[in-house]
Structure formats: C-alpha cells, structure tokens
C-alpha cells in the first residue's frame with residue numbers, strides 16, 4: 001500500500017504540469033525545472049564571481065601600490081581593505097564555488113545523467129535557489145550598511161567577530177553571518193534533493209556502478225556537507241547570539257571559550273574544501289575519459305578512494321590551529337592525519353594519469369581545462385604537505401605561503417573546474433558549439449597569469465610576508481625593493497587575467513547567438529545527457545525516459561566499430 | 572592498450588525500474604535528520620568543552636539555580652510515551668487507516684503536554700535569575716533546550732497536519748512515515764540532552 005503511495009507522490013510533487021503555456025515568470029523566475037534552476041544558480045554564481053574578482057582587483061592594487069586611488073573604486077581605507085578581503089573569500093567559496101560546482105552542475109547533470117525527468121523534490125529545489133538568492137542579496141547589502149562590511153576574515157574568529165567594539169562593524173558582521181547561515185540552508189535543501197534523486201530516480205537498468213563519476217562526486221560532496229555543517233550552524237547561532245543579544249559563549253571573561261569557534265568552524269571548514277573539490281574532480285574525470293577515448297582507470301577504486309577521503313577529511317581540522325595553543329601532542333596526531341589524507345589525493349592523480357595513458361587524446365578546450373586542473377591542483381596538494389607538518393607550519397602559518405597554497409587548490413576547483421564544465425556542457429545547455437580558438441586563447445590567457453600571480457606569493461610567504469596586512473610600508477623588513485617587485489608582478493598578472501575574461505564573455509555571447517549547431521552528441525560521449533536534444537526540452541526525454549545497458553565509460557571497445565558506446569544503446 | 576580489451580560484450584537482462592528502498596519523503600527526511608543530529612552534536616560538544624573549563628569546576632556556577640531534575644524526568648517520560656504511542660499509530664494505520672486516529676491524537680496531546688511544561692519551567696527559571704545572558708550555564712541551557720523546543724513545535728504542527736489529512740482520509744503511508752520520522756528524532760534526541768544538560 002505504501003508502495004503505490006510512493007509512485008503517486010513522485011508525480012504529485014511535480015508542480016509543473018502546465019506544459020507549453022508558460023509565461024515569462026513561471027518559465028524563468030519561478031520555474032521548478034532542474035535545468036532552469038541550474039541556470040539560475042550558474043548565472044548568479046558567475047555574477048558573484050565578477051564581484052569577487054573586482055574586490056581582488058581593488059585590494060591587489062592597494063597591496064602593490066599602497067595609497068593609490070584605485071580606478072573604479074578610489075582610495076582604500078584599512079576598514080574597506082579588511083571588508084574587501086573578507087568578502088572576497090566568503091563570496092568565492094560560498095557564493096561561487098558551491099553554487100556553480102555543486103548546485104548548478106549538480107542540478108543540471110544529475111537528472112540528465114541518470115535518466116530522470118527532474119529532481120524528486122522540484123519545489124524544494126526552487127525554494128533552495130530563492131533562499132540562496134536572498135543570502136547573496138543580504139551579503140551584498142552588508143557592504144553598504146553603517147560601519148561597512150564585515151572585515152574579520154572569512155573564518156570570522158571571535159572575539160574580533162563577536163564584539164562590535166573590536167570589529168567596528170556590528171551590523172555588517174551580523175548580516176554577514178545571517179547571509180552565510182541562509183546559504184547553508186539553501187544547500188541543505190539542495191543536498192537532500194541530490195542524494196534522494198540519485199538513490200531513487202535512476203533510469204531502469206542503471207546500477208550503482210553505472211552512474212557517471214561526476215554524479216557520484218557531487219552526491220558524496222553533498223553528504224560530506226550535510227555531515228559537517230551541523231556543528232558550524234550550532235556555532236554560528238552562538239556567535240550570532242554573542243553579537244546581538246549579549247551572551248558570552250566565546251567570551252573568556254564570562255566563562256566562554258574563543259577557541260571553541262575555531263574547532264566548530266574547521267570541523268566544517270576542512271570537509272568543506274573536499275565538498276568543493278569532489279565535484280571538480282568528477283567533472284575532470286568525465287571530461288578526460290571522453291576526450292582520451294578511454295575507460296576511466298579503476299572506476300571502483302576511484303569511488304572507494306573518494307569515500308575514504310571523505311571520512312578522513314573529518315579528522316584533519318586542527319591543522320588550521322597548530323598555533324592556536326592546542327596541545328602539541330594533539331598537533332602530532334593531526335600532522336599524521338593530514339599527511340595521510342594526501343595519499344588518496346595522490347591516488348586520484350594517478351588514476352587520471354593512467355586514464356590518459358595510451359588514450360587517443362583530443363585536445364579540445366574542455367580537455368585543456370581538465371588537464372590544467374590536474375596540473376595546478378597538484379601544486380596546491382603538495383604545498384599542503386608542508387603546511388600539514390606542524391613544525392614547518394610554525395613558520396608558514398598566516399603567511400602568503402598559506403594563501404598561495406589554498407589558491408592553488410581553490411582556483412583550480414572553482415575557476416578551472418568551472419570553465420572545464422562550462423565549455424564541456426555548453427553545447428548541451430545552449431545547443432551551440434563554442435568557438436574553439438577563442439576558447440583556447442581564453443584558456444592560455446587565464447592559466448599563465450594565474451601562475452604568475454600566485455608563484456610570487458609563495459616566494460613572498462617564504463620571505464615572511466604576513467597575510468592580513470593592509471600596507472607593508474610600515475614594516476621595514478617587508479617593504480624592500482624585491483618584495484615590492486613581486487607584489488607588483490602579481491597585481492599586473494591579475495590585471496591581465498581579468499582582461500582575458502572578456503574573451504570568455506564575448507565567446508559565450510557570440511557562440512550562443514551565431515555558433516554552429518551542436519546536435520545531440522557533439523563530443524561523441526556515452527553518458528545519457530547526450531542522448532536527448534540540445535538543449536533538452538521540458539521533461540528531458542519527451543518520447544520516454546532512457547534505459548541503461550552498461551557503464552558510462554565504454555570507449556574504444558574492441559568489438560565495436562564506433563569508438564564510443566552510449567549507455568542507452570541495447571547490446 | 573586499453574583496459575577494456577579483456578571484457579567481452581556484456582549481455583544484461585532487459586532493464587526494469589527497481590523499487591526504491593525508502594520513499595522519497597522518508598529518505599529526504601532521514602538525510603535532514605542526519606544534519607540535525609550533527610547540529611545537536613555541535614551544541615552538546617560546545618557545552619561539554621565550556622563545562623569542563625568552568626571556574627573552580629563549579630557547575631552550575633556560583634549564584635545560578637539548579638535545573639529541575641525530577642520534574643523534567645516526568646516530562647521526559649511523557650515525551651517517550653508519546654513516541655511509543657506514535658509507533659502504535661503506525662501499526663494501526665497499516666491495518667486499517669481510521670484506527671490510527673486515537674493513538675495519533677494521544678501522541679500529539681502528550682507532545683503538547685511536554686512543550687507546555689517545558690515552557691512553565693522556563694518561566695520559573697527566569698524568575699530565579701537564570702537568563703541567557705546570566706552565565707554560559709544559562710546560555711547553553713536556553714540555547715539547547717530552546718532549539719529542541721523549536722523542533723518539537725515544528726514536529727507537532729506536522730503531526731497535526733497529518734491528523735487533519737487522516738481525518739479527511741487523504742493521508743498516505745509515506746507521509747505518515749515522513750512526519751513520524753521527524754517526531755521520533757525529537758523524542759530520541761531529548762534523553763541525550765536531558766542527561767547532558769540537566770544531570
């Protein structure tokens with residue numbers, strides 16, 4: 001009896017039974033279609049990336065040329081500098097990496113790649129985006145309230161973040177916190193949808209090991225998020241109460257403990273980096289398999305490795321607190337777990353190399369991005385090992401070395417991974433091919449400046465440059481000629497990189513308007529999203545959902561003439 | 572030399588759509604509850620950390636009232652019974668829908684009793700000078716118990732909604748299971764909070 005109820009419920013939750021006759025609002029604004037919600041997340045995320053990039057431009061100008069009147073912004077005061085850095089970090093992690101990699105590509109790909117007509121809870125999906133949008137608006141408004149935006153770093157350590165008299169931005173700090181909390185709620189709703197959809201809505205015949213890795217990765221990332229975010233929500237409520245109604249949870253004078261926040265934050269914070277990493281790895285692997293025309297090496301090993309990494313990622317958080325006065329014996333334990341976690345990461349790299357080995361590689365733009373992801377992320381991972389050794393970290397902590405480390409991880413994830421996915425699925429999303437030449441110009445114009453920005457920052461960090469300083473002129477040993485040259489080099493490279501993004505925007509619009517028609521399967525790929533029209537119509541497969549007969553990576557099968565073998569083709 | 576050389580053409584039986592282990596509603600609710608458990612775990616561990624560092628190991632701190640351990644024990648019992656009665660309602664529903672009415676109503680009443688008496692307890696404690704600002708002891712008490720109370724009220728509203736639909740004869744098994752799962756969470760997390768916060 002309850003089984004029939006299940007089937008009925010699945011359709012009852014589809015709020016969009018009104019095919020065809022949709023008005024503008026119900027089609028573009030209040031849509032419950034997973035593809036439209038994906039677009040909303042994608043474009044909101046990209047808009048936020050532009051804002052975050054602008055902030056980086058302003059504070060990099062201040063760092064290279066202290067006191068300059070920045071074109072388009074004006075003179076940067078210390079308070080503004082702090083607000084810019086803080087919100088740049090928050091935006092790039094919570095309003096760019098998460099919405100684009102998880103929410104946009106998760107929403108777009110999961111139903112299409114597992115052969116479902118939509119998410120299982122379409123209205124919850126719409127609500128998720130609306131809450132996300134609200135959170136973005138609150139964050140942006142917080143920059144303009146009295147006192148200015150919050151400037152206590154994206155990690156928001158108390159007592160600085162808790163006490164208005166210290167941070168001077170009591171309203172901005174609370175709005176920042178509320179915005180982050182709302183963003184979490186949005187992703188909780190989204191994550192519930194992803195996991196349930198993957199479990200319950202797969203096409204007939206699709207077994208666990210027939211699911212494309214990118215779907216697995218996004219779902220595992222959602223699970224990690226769900227498991228890690230609770231303590232931070234608890235901590236955020238306590239921080240909000242400390243800020244607004246005068247409790248003393250983090251105030252040592254009143255029996256509280258400021259280090260408590262660091263534990264709650266990083267218990268979430270470290271799994272969070274894997275939350276954004278996994279989707280990017282999934283995207284990379286799918287693209288590499290497609291363009292190397294080879295089966296992914298060790299599909300199951302990859303999957304188990306990922307799960308192991310996820311579990312381990314809950315036991316490394318205190319490597320962010322080696323200098324926060326934690327017990328040195330505890331620091332030893334966390335050094336060991338941190339070194340351990342680089343093993344699965346290395347394994348993922350070898351899996352990708354083994355997949356490439358002997359393939360007949362097609363160097364398309366998405367493939368270039370996928371390869372670049374591997375190469376650049378490797379540098380981020382390797383420098384993490386230096387930081388994870390608690391002895392070395394005494395020197396490196398809170399220097400630009402740390403900053404360069406996490407940009408060598410986050411940038412490949414959030415920017416390179418996004419460009420890989422965007423250029424790969426663009427033909428599906430918009431029905432047109434992107435211009436490959438422009439794509440490659442944009443690729444090199446992004447990758448080269450990226451390295452020129454951040455390699456100098458490693459050097460500066462090793463030279464002792466602290467992360468959170470507004471003007472190095474006041475520190476004689478950091479204000480030398482050589483150091484300023486490196487800072488200026490990084491800033492010029494940033495300007496070049498930002499300029500090359502215009503090529504990307506031009507390419508998007510030009511290809512969308514007059515690009516070559518893409519057809520159903522321009523990349524000759526196996527997965528299900530390539531078996532429907534581009535762009536897919538409402539309901540994804542109007543003539544009936546596909547059946548699945550094999551795994552997603554059957555390229556170059558010796559018994560077949562075609563070098564690919566779509567999942568839905570009967571044997 | 573590709574890996575797939577050794578694999579012969581696979582023949583699989585004609586695909587069928589498998590029956591899901593859990594309905595969408597129940598699965599979604601269970602994932603949500605997972606997150607909720609972690610939120611309470613966060614509160615509880617924060618509480619434990621602060622308590623272990625209390626000045627002079629005084630807990631409650633000097634000048635703060637003790638929490639009413641016995642009265643709340645009674646209240647805890649009411650909540651647990653409410654959970655049990657809801658289990659009864661589920662089995663009654665499986666036999667014949669209308670038979671679930673009385674146990675469901677009873678469960679809601681016991682739950683309301685719990686929330687009401689917790690409210691009375693708060694009023695009394697406020698009178699004795701325990702406020703959310705008065706100490707980290709009071710802070711954690713109102714924070715943790717208040718969070719639980721918000722969940723209890725939300726779950727009760729969901730149960731009432733289920734009761735109304737049951738009366739109209741429209742309640743599905745999956746809906747009842749989803750709503751009940753949330754109430755079980757509220758019931759089962761409470762003894763942990765009671766032991767950690769009151770004792």
Ligand code: HEM
Nearest residue numbers: 273277319320338342381384385387388397398406409410
């Ligand atoms: C998954 C990709 C990774 C991302 C996105 C990432 C991100 C970050 C971020 C954001 C920080 C700085 C936090 C702050 O203080 O503001 C950081 C610091 C750190 N990362 Fe990573 N990381 C990644 C991989 C790794 C790996 C593989 C290791 C070690 C094997 C590692 C070890 C560390 C350590 C030890 C620190 C603390 C350094 C310090 O503050 O002194 N990370 N990482």
Ligand SMILES: [Cu+2]
Nearest residue numbers: 270317319320
């Ligand atoms: Cu970490």
